[in-house]
Amino acid sequence: MTARPPELVVDRDVVDQLAVALGTVGLTLGAAATPPTELRRTWLDTFDWRLHRAGWELEQVELDGTNTFALHGSGDHDRHELGTVPGCRVEWPAPPAALPDSAVRAQVAAAAGIRALIRTAGFEGVRRTWPVLDDEHKTVARLHIDTPAGASALPARITVSPVRGYEREAGEAARALATLDGVTAAPTSCYDECLEASGRARGGSRPVATVTAWTPAPVAVAGVLRGFLEIVEANVPGVVADIDTEFLHDLRVAVRRARSTVKLAGDAVPAPHGHLAAELKWLGDATTPTRDLDVYLLGVPAMAERLRAARPAELGAFRDHLAARRAEQFGRLVSDLGSARFTALVHCWREVTVVDPDTVPPVPTTAEFGADALRRAHRRVVRLGSTITSSSPAEQLHILRKRCKELRYLLEIFEPIEPSATRRRVLPVLKALQDCLGEFQDGEVQAAAIRTFASEMMSAGTAGPATLLAMGELAAQLDGDQHHARATFADVFAAFTKATRKLHWGGGDR
Amino acid sequence: MKVIATYNLKGGVGKTSTAVNIAHLAARDGLPTLLWDLDPQGAATFTFRIKPRVKGGSKALVRRRTPIDRAIKGTDFDRLDLMPADFSYRNMDLHLDAQKQPVRRLRRLLTPLSAEYDLVVLDCPPSISLVSESIMNAADLLLVPLIPATLSMRTFAQLDEFLTGFDGRAPRVLGFFSMVDRRKRLHREVIATPPTTGRARVATTAIPALSIIERMAEVRAPVTASAPHSRAAMCYDELWTEVRAYTPIPGAVT
Numbered sequence: 001m002t003a004r005p006p007e008l009v010v011d012r013d014v015v016d017q018l019a020v021a022l023g024t025v026g027l028t029l030g031a032a033a034t035p036p037t038e039l040r041r042t043w044l045d046t047f048d049w050r051l052h053r054a055g056w057e058l059e060q061v062e063l064d065g066t067n068t069f070a071l072h073g074s075g076d077h078d079r080h081e082l083g084t085v086p087g088c089r090v091e092w093p094a095p096p097a098a099l100p101d102s103a104v105r106a107q108v109a110a111a112a113g114i115r116a117l118i119r120t121a122g123f124e125g126v127r128r129t130w131p132v133l134d135d136e137h138k139t140v141a142r143l144h145i146d147t148p149a150g151a152s153a154l155p156a157r158i159t160v161s162p163v164r165g166y167e168r169e170a171g172e173a174a175r176a177l178a179t180l181d182g183v184t185a186a187p188t189s190c191y192d193e194c195l196e197a198s199g200r201a202r203g204g205s206r207p208v209a210t211v212t213a214w215t216p217a218p219v220a221v222a223g224v225l226r227g228f229l230e231i232v233e234a235n236v237p238g239v240v241a242d243i244d245t246e247f248l249h250d251l252r253v254a255v256r257r258a259r260s261t262v263k264l265a266g267d268a269v270p271a272p273h274g275h276l277a278a279e280l281k282w283l284g285d286a287t288t289p290t291r292d293l294d295v296y297l298l299g300v301p302a303m304a305e306r307l308r309a310a311r312p313a314e315l316g317a318f319r320d321h322l323a324a325r326r327a328e329q330f331g332r333l334v335s336d337l338g339s340a341r342f343t344a345l346v347h348c349w350r351e352v353t354v355v356d357p358d359t360v361p362p363v364p365t366t367a368e369f370g371a372d373a374l375r376r377a378h379r380r381v382v383r384l385g386s387t388i389t390s391s392s393p394a395e396q397l398h399i400l401r402k403r404c405k406e407l408r409y410l411l412e413i414f415e416p417i418e419p420s421a422t423r424r425r426v427l428p429v430l431k432a433l434q435d436c437l438g439e440f441q442d443g444e445v446q447a448a449a450i451r452t453f454a455s456e457m458m459s460a461g462t463a464g465p466a467t468l469l470a471m472g473e474l475a476a477q478l479d480g481d482q483h484h485a486r487a488t489f490a491d492v493f494a495a496f497t498k499a500t501r502k503l504h505w506g507g508g509d510r
Numbered sequence: 511m512k513v514i515a516t517y518n519l520k521g522g523v524g525k526t527s528t529a530v531n532i533a534h535l536a537a538r539d540g541l542p543t544l545l546w547d548l549d550p551q552g553a554a555t556f557t558f559r560i561k562p563r564v565k566g567g568s569k570a571l572v573r574r575r576t577p578i579d580r581a582i583k584g585t586d587f588d589r590l591d592l593m594p595a596d597f598s599y600r601n602m603d604l605h606l607d608a609q610k611q612p613v614r615r616l617r618r619l620l621t622p623l624s625a626e627y628d629l630v631v632l633d634c635p636p637s638i639s640l641v642s643e644s645i646m647n648a649a650d651l652l653l654v655p656l657i658p659a660t661l662s663m664r665t666f667a668q669l670d671e672f673l674t675g676f677d678g679r680a681p682r683v684l685g686f687f688s689m690v691d692r693r694k695r696l697h698r699e700v701i702a703t704p705p706t707t708g709r710a711r712v713a714t715t716a717i718p719a720l721s722i723i724e725r726m727a728e729v730r731a732p733v734t735a736s737a738p739h740s741r742a743a744m745c746y747d748e749l750w751t752e753v754r755a756y757t758p759i760p761g762a763v764t
Contacts, residue, residue, distance in 0.1 A: 103625065131586075137730075138559035139586045164584035164591055 006174045007190060008158040010145065012182040018143065021180050022132060025172040030131030030139070037064040039127040039146055043191050044092060046115035047238055047247065049203045054111035057191060058104075062089065063127060071104045074202075093118040093243040114298065116244040121194035125149045132160065132173050140166035141173055146190075154193055157186060213417045217268040217369035218360045221261060224413050225269070226353035228258040233346065240334050245294040248333075252291055255284045258349070260409045264373050270360065271352045279345040286336040293326035296449070303474050310470035317467040321457050370414030374505040377407040382500075385433075385493045390486065394444045397489070401437035404430060422503060429496040436485050436492045443482025450475045511624035512759045513617075514631050515649040515681070519665055521636035524655040524688035526553045527723050527733075529633035531746040532653070532753065534732035537590035539750075541628040541761050544582065545592050548602075548645070549635040552595030558585045559730050560594050567598030571619065572605040578619050579626070587735065591627075603640045612640055613678055617648035628761045646673065649681040651757040655688035656712070658700035670708040683710035684756050686749055689719040711756070715748040 019029040040062040045051045051058055057074040060067060067089050090098045093116040099105040108117070125148040132141040140163055147156045158177060162170030178185055188196070195201055211220040231254035238247030259280045266273050300319050304312035336342060364372075381403045388396055408430060411423065454471050457463035463471075514532065516525040526549065533545040547554040552562035560583050570576040582591045606612040620630055634645050646652065654669065656662050666685050673680045685704075691697050704712040717723070720742045722733055729736045734743045 136559040136561070163586075165582060166584070 006160070006171070007186040008174065008178055008183050009155040009186045010158055010183050011155060014180050014182055015145070017180050018130070018177065021176045022173055024179075025176045026135060027140070027169065027173055027176075028133045028137075029143070030133055032130075034127075034129040036126045036128050039063055039123070039125050041123040041190065041194075042092070042119055043121045043194070044117040045120045046112050047118055047235075047243070048115065048250070050113065050115055051108065051111050052202050056107065056111055058108055058117070059191070060090070069099055069102075069104055071107055093241070095244070114244060115246050118243065121191055121198060121200070123148065123154070123190055123194050125152070132170070134166075134169060139163055141170035143173070143177075152197075154190075154197060157190055158183065211366055211414075211416050213365060213367035215366045216357070216360045216362050217265075217364045217366050218270055218355050219357050220366040220369075221265045221268040221413075222353045222355040224261055224265075225258055225349070228254040228261070229346070229349045229353065232258075236337055240337055242330065245291075245298065248287060248291055248294065252284065252287050255280055255287070256405070257409050257412075259284060260406045261413060264377060264406055264410060265369065265413070268364070268369055269352055270355065273352050276345075276348050276352050279341075279348060283336075283342070283345060286333060289329040290326060290333045292449070293322055293329055296446070297322050297326060306477055307470060307473055310466065310473050314466040314470040315474075317457065317463050318453065318471055321453060321460075321462060325453075325456075366414065367417045370410070370417045371505045374407070374410050374414060374418070377403070377410050378500060378503070378505065381407055382497055385497070388489065388493070390490075394440070397437055397440050397486075398444075401434065401441055404434050404437060408434065418505075422505070425499055425503065429492075429499040432492050433496045436489055440482050440485035440489070443478045443480075443485065447475045447478040447482070450478070511620075511627055512629050512651070512757060513620060513649045514629065514651045514653055514753065514757070515634050515645045516631070516653045516655065517634045517642070517645065517649075518654055518656075519636060519638050519669070520657075520662070523636075523657055523662075524717060524723075525549075525636070526557070526633050527726060528653060528655055528686075528688070528717070528746070528749070529631050530554050530557050530726065531732045531734045531743075532750055533590060533629075533631040534587060534734050535747060535750040536629045536631070536759075537587055538734070540589065541759065542589050542626060543591070543629045543631065544623060544627045545585075545590065545631045545633065547592065547595035547633050548599060548641065549595055549633055550597050550599040551635075552597075553727065554633045555592065555595040557726055557730055557732070558583075558592050560585070560592055562595040562597065564594055564596040564598075567596050568602045569598065569605045572602065572609060572615060574619070578623065586731075599635070606640050606644055613643045613647045616641075616644040617679075620648055629759055643676075643678075646676060646681055647678045651753065652681050652683045653753065654683060654685040654710075655717070656685045657689055658687050658694075658697040658716075660696075660700070663700060663705060666710065667705060667708065670710040674709060682757060684713055684753065685710055686713040686752075687716035690716045691719045713749060713752045713756075715745060715752050717745050717749065718742070 022029050042060040042062070044058045044060060052074060055074055057072045059070045059072070061070065088100075095116050096105060096109040096112045098117075099108060123146070125146050128145050128147075130143045131139040132143050134140045142161045142163070144159045144161065145156060146159070148154045158174075160170045160174040160177065177183055186193075192202065211223060232251050235247045235251040235254070238244070239251055259277065262269075262273055262277045262280065266277070297319065300315060300322070304315050307315075381400065384396070384400045384403055388400065411418065411426065411430075415423070450471050454463065454468055458468070516529040516532070518525055526547075529545060529547075533543050536543040545554060545558075547562075555562045564571060564576065564581045566576040571578065571581065578593065582593050584590075585592050606615050609615050623630065632645055632649065635641065652669075652673075654666060656666055670683060673683060687697075687701050687704075690701065701716060718741065720740075722737055722740055722742045726733055726736075733740060734746050737743055
């Protein structure tokens with residue numbers, strides 16, 4: 001890793017003073033500057049800022065038609081460069097695989113996971129570069145002046161990039177230049193400045209309502225619902241553009257949470273919300289086919305790895321079938337998201353979240369309301385779970401899974417009122433229970449889906465015997481997973497009830 | 511990562527000129543390249559205007575007290591870095607000898623650089639010693655400049671024989687005629703009948719004795735950069751083409 005050069009901002013033309021400043025530290029300015037060269041800097045991250053959260057900053061620099069990609073540490077005091085690799089121009093959004101094969105790509109792929117890279121900020125302008133020479137006339141650094149194009153309000157910047165092994169000299173040069181009249185150390189990086197200019201900030205601004213234990217419950221619940229609406233609205237363009245599968249996933253999670261909130265805490269909302277509940281169900285259902293097919297498609301490589309008798313290549317026709325079905329369902333989803341019904345839903349959703357804090361009664365408080373909602377949700381899970389035996393129908397486990405999700409959502413919504421000790425006790429056992437029920441449900445639904453897909457493929461004549469046998473093996477494996485989940489349920493549920501039996505819900509962290 | 515060493519027992523035969531120009535051509539062709547000036551005289555280091563100094567010297571490097579990548583300096587040319595010479599390299603034999611498996615030491619020192627460089631060019635001191643054996647063990651190719659003279663050819667044959675019985679990982683050997691003066695009858699005769707026995711091969715490209723090559727130390731830049739259309743630069747270009755054909759380097763266009 002190499003240190004990143006400091007940046008300076010310039011508010012006037014200082015070119016004729018550069019040599020004098022460098023001379024004070026025994027360096028000289030090379031006689032020839034490069035001709036002004038078109039510069040385009042593009043910063044990239046995932047929609048949910050995974051690179052930023054992992055401590056990275058990815059930049060594409062296009063200089064006179066030549067592209068390089070640089071990955072830096074994004075901490076304020078640890079600005080290091082993992083590497084810079086040449087590459088070709090990429091049309092963003094694109095997956096990390098579009099980066100040139102390198103350590104940079106490996107690091108970005110590890111942080112981004114399945115998310116695509118999107119442009120978060122950009123700088124366009126002109127760069128002039130001078131070599132900075134030592135007493136042997138060796139280039140020890142390169143001095144760049146980047147002037148933004150057109151009528152940009154951004155200031156020009158000076159950077160001094162060290163040649164490898166000459167970081168000390170480059171630092172001295174930068175310090176000498178900072179003493180010039182009209183030059184100051186940049187208070188923020190060019191990236192932050194470009195983000196700010198477009199009204200954004202690193203990490204985005206997560207729409208979380210500020211809820212305290214004393215907040216009137218209607219205000220808190222309306223704020224939570226508004227937050228979910230903002231997530232949905234933020235993700236719709238990414239879903240429609242089909243940038244990556246996580247846009248739809250995040251949209252669905254927000255819709256599901258909103259549905260649970262309306263169902264479990266809707267009494268707190270003064271506005272009528274019966275219609276909203278019905279329309280949220282419609283939206284959730286509209287997204288299900290595409291999301292299910294996304295899950296199958298994403299899971300094909302893992303499924304192929306699990307095959308024992310069949311060969312992974314024999315799932316090729318299955319993957320093609322899934323992709324074709326997905327394209328068909330995605331078209332319907334896009335149509336739904338562009339429909340008047342969706343627009344009306346958003347309108348209705350927004351209206352439900354409009355609450356005047358001055359007119360709502362101060363009670364129940366969020367603490368009182370939340371504690372009651374959590375208590376009831378927990379009781380429902382315990383009651384239903386206690387009735388489940390080894391011969392209970394799959395539908396009963398599915399309903400329990402939904403109740404567990406509701407309890408989880410309530411824990412998230414009413415996080416500020418729950419003591420952290422309570423959360424630490426509940427979350428691990430609740431998560432284990434959800435995982436067990438998820439494995440059971442996935443086995444149930446996916447095995448049935450594979451049989452349906454096989455039937456469709458046979459009717460269409462797109463599946464040979466090898467593919468059908470491989471799909472049969474997958475279905476058998478999923479059946480095995482389901483049996484395993486069923487066998488472990490009793491123990492996992494017992495652990496949940498034991499850990500949560502004597503909990504006092506709500507009332508903490510005031 | 512491939513390692514090419516310019517080697518000859520004799521001094522003043524064109525090792526440094528070859529190392530400097532081949533390294534520059536490799537970088538020009540897109541290969542991230544490191545040139546390691548192992549000669550304590552530091553001529554290659556001087557050519558690139560870099561100070562011949564390595565913190566802790568040869569001893570710290572060999573003992574890995576100084577990580578090799580910390581001592582590397584960037585040259586004025588894209589993709590070309592230089593590991594500078596240091597006068598303490600004159601004692602590298604002793605420092606290697608104090609290590610276990612000294613012949614393998616240099617290769618181990620270079621291993622961490624494989625993620626960063628496609629090619630390492632070693633500019634070797636004129637000697638046959640533990641350093642030379644360590645270089646031979648590390649190198650994939652020995653590039654041997656040969657003055658077209660009888661004794662020079664005899665030494666080349668001895669080197670080939672030595673490598674045939676080399677206890678370790680022996681490199682391929684490619685000789686080439688250097689400092690050729692076609693006005694001399696002996697030069698013409700020796701070039702006309704290159705050795706064909708043994709493992710070693712002699713390239714068809716010959717580097718002529720030209721003042722522009724001698725003046726590299728004055729200009730302080732590879733001739734392939736300062737005079738890319740000169741006859742000398744074209745000869746080095748042809749030699750580089752032969753080198754790539756003889757020892758394919760991943761990433762290099764052949």
